[in-house]
Amino acid sequence: MTSAAEPQSLLLQMLDPAHRADPYPLYSRIREQGPVQQPGSNLTVFSSYADCDEVLRHPHASSDRLKSTVAQRMIADGAPPRPFGPPGFLFLDPPDHTRLRRLVSKAFVPKVVKALEPEIAALVEGLLDDADGSFDAISGLAYPLPVAVICRLLGVPLEDEPQFSSASALLAQSLDPFVNLTGAVGAGSEERMAAAVWLRGYLRELIAQRRRDPGEDLMSALIHVVGAPPACGGESGDQLTEDEIVATCNLLLVAGHETTVNLIANAILALLRDPAQWAALRAEPARVSGVVEETLRYDPPVQLVGRIAAEDMTIGTVTVPKGDSTLLLLAAAHRDPDVFDRPDDFDPGRPGIRHLGFGKGPHFCIGAPLARLEAAVALTALTSRFPNATLAGEPSYKQNVTLRGMSELPIAL
Template sequence: MGVSISLDDLLGEEVRRDPYPFYARLHDLGEAVALRPDDPHALVVHGYRAVNRVLRDPVFRVLGGDYLDRAGIRWRAHPAIRILQTSMLNAAPGDHLRVRQLFSQALTPRRVVALEPAIERIADGLLDGLDAAGAAGRPVDFMEAFALRLPSDVVGELLGVPERDRAWFPARVRTFDAVLEIGRRSMREVRAANVAATELTAYFTGLLAERRARPREDLVSALVGIRDRDPDQLSADELLANLIIMYNAGFRTTANLLGSGLVLLLERPDTVAALRADPSLAASCVEEILRYEPPVHFALRYAAADTEVAGLPVPAGATVVVLTGAANRDPRRFPDPDSFDPSRPDNRHLAFSAGPHHCFGAALARAEGRLVLPRLLDRFPALALAAEPGERRQLMLRGYDRLPVRVTAPARHRPIGALPNHAD
């Protein structure tokens, strides 16, 4: 009998806090390893080559509504799961392509470049707020004051969510996102996610009605127009579900990129000094942050026909856990994978997945990291952690809930009234 592991090994508290030693042990076992017969999945796929192949191979598919129906899961009874299954995250291949093409128009390379001045403007306003909140050396929560707010404002700008409403979202999105984590969820978590899903649905239903009556130059207005002109191109449920998922994903993953990235940089003063001296290094820093501490560590796929991965059989209908976070630390692909090295050549990581479900917001997330991190470090030369970061226990949407920092603004950013009075 070959080597096998238990899913409990992956889901244990120790691995959730720091999955990388476990990933290193998996790499010693090859590209994939079988799970035990009593586990709900057939394999864990963790090697870079095998993960890349599974994500691109059309025989492996997302766990859509048809799959859940065959598995006897009553997903339609839960608003949160209904949104996930209706969105492009879990749509059937033809529906996925149709909807993705519509939404991707909002994030073309040209549109992302056009958004850069807005990203810089939003960042500068939030940096002013961070400066005020951290005056006199007071600790301030970087996640709450900046990392969550910046991408929320950027994606809000893109979609057309009014600025006054954006602070309402993070608590509900965090509650909703709990159902994405691997393993069993408590009924308390599912019920809370359903409440959040219902509230998010009501909000976007109202926003769609508002934009239908008074269109603006934003994505919500554009999609309402498409829906009204050709209902077959985009159903009402698809429009709502994908707006919710686009907003949620558009700021949770980027917030975690900023939070995890800041900790990595502050632990490495030489890297911070190099980035301050040459902000053009930010792009390669962002890529290494994404490889080294990706915001998403796994995906699930099922085999539509009998197949194999790395020589291990996968029967039709069986599911596999695809560990993109482990693939990014595969020593067969990345030399010295546990070293943080922004100068790493050929850094083609899988933080944004691959194949048809490659994250279409990747260019926007990269732009936010590239533009914002140098601004943050330049504005606060004495920026430092005020306490140990909070624990990270998720593998999906992995990031800090809290990140206490201390900031000290340089003299050129102080209000005039704060300058010393040399006439005294």
């Protein structure tokens, strides 16, 4: 464990946009420091595979930010505990996490997701029909596909996309660890708050419409969940409150907008940088699951996650005191040479690719089967239709640290 000034300055560099295109050399330097624990900061940063894996599975690792000493201090100073109502279940612990996750899980089990394949394939073909010689892989494929799918699943009208896409992008930025690393909110926090209020209002109106006129969608299903009484074998309290429905739809809409786009785009970029891999996937579409899993390891769409120690928690040789926050640098853990041979090589042929790209433990990504399917369909169709595609320029990156991804990926088809 290190607690000198150098690790602190390395961590702050994570926020510097200059590292966005290739943060991996910086992550390696952070990982070489071991766990970083700054006295007085109530924060421990883990970046080895073993440590991140252990925290994700630890029974005292909480996802509820209200359990942190820093949040408790702010509440004592008069800050409202939950200014927008309950958060999405990503940020809740049992029993609420368990109850809400169970209600949503049914819509994302592999069998239900697999049935969407023809529709996903038709969406991809339609998008690729519109592609001409020069193509931005983000606006032409990687973004519109997952957005259309999540809107269709939730029952959110795709025509409203221009309105809620900017709100979703701003909410994605609020996952960046500015407060953890600097003690202050990053620039633009008022805009992000306004986006959060707007999106919740938008969803509230949509929920009111679905209440009157239900559809075959997840939002209608959540509105109409009725818990069977315990006497009939049901669990009482299965219903969701209005605020919980809003928070759950909000979580799914943002997750559907801000993650799969980066999986598809990061895979396209890695394949184009190694044309033999592009050709290999075209020749053998069954390789696609290796490509998807290796992208989740090599260039993961979710670069870090956070946890709070609900009790004192010992990870390896480090004790995180109760109430302290932890950051788990998954993207650094995925290049850990103790676990991976040639960690900096993109090699879809690795045997049994391990990664934490969808998390691990009780909060393991509910959308994983859907994201895998969308990426597999998009990548096989793209390589099959455009065997000679090449990079037509350097990609541009958004500023996001946590949900890191490109804003533009120019390709010559």
